[in-house]
Amino acid sequence: MRRIHWQDRVIVDADLHHGDPCIKGTRIPVAMIIGSLADGMSYGQIRQAYPQLSDEDILASLAYAADVLPSYRLASSANQ
Incomplete structure (x- = not known):
């Protein structure tokens, strides 16, 4: 299975949702999707609640989290 390139679907813009990462073309934060x-929500339940999302958007949110979390851990460790 190929990994989704989150950069194609996730945007960070200071004017959009206080700079929180969101799905391009929406105001839906990546954190909301991950949460x-x-x-326990399924992809289908998330798409039903937010019909503008696709499975690829949800996968991009996961890929974004997978890429960002390792650097967050490094930054947190350095601050202790």
Whole structure:
């Protein structure tokens, strides 16, 4: 399975949702999508709640988190 390139679907813009990462063309934050998955929602349930999202948008959110979290851990460790 090929990995989604989140850069094609996720945008960080200071004028959009206070600079939080969002899905391009929407005001839907990546954190909301990740949180919904963590709460046990299926892709279908998320798409039903936010019809403008696709499976690729949800996968891009996961890919973004996978890429960002390792650097977050490094920054957190350095601050301790």
